[in-house]
Amino acid sequence: MRVLVRVRPRASRNKVVGLHAGRMKVQVTAPPVDGAANQAVVDLLADCFGVPRRSVSIVRGTSGRDKTVALASLDRTAVEARLHELLDQ
Secondary structure: OEEEEEEEOOOOOOEEEEEEOOEEEEEOOOOOOOOHHHHHHHHHHHHHHOOOHHHEEEEEOOOOOEEEEEEOOOOHHHHHHHHHHHHHO
């Protein structure tokens, strides 16, 4: 499953914020230097969706705020259900 993500680096905490223009909006504390923000996005999404970090990979947008992230072993229904749970908190 591929997910479109909008990233805000250097935030006060790591969290999924909501949806923005059809993308999942996330905030990470890491700066966008040397791949730190990308790794923080992978770690955050792995924790949120309950999958190993090796199951999450950035397939497009490694140098920008808009990214395409692949979540292995998850289908669309599981991703949507978990996203709704995260946004209801």
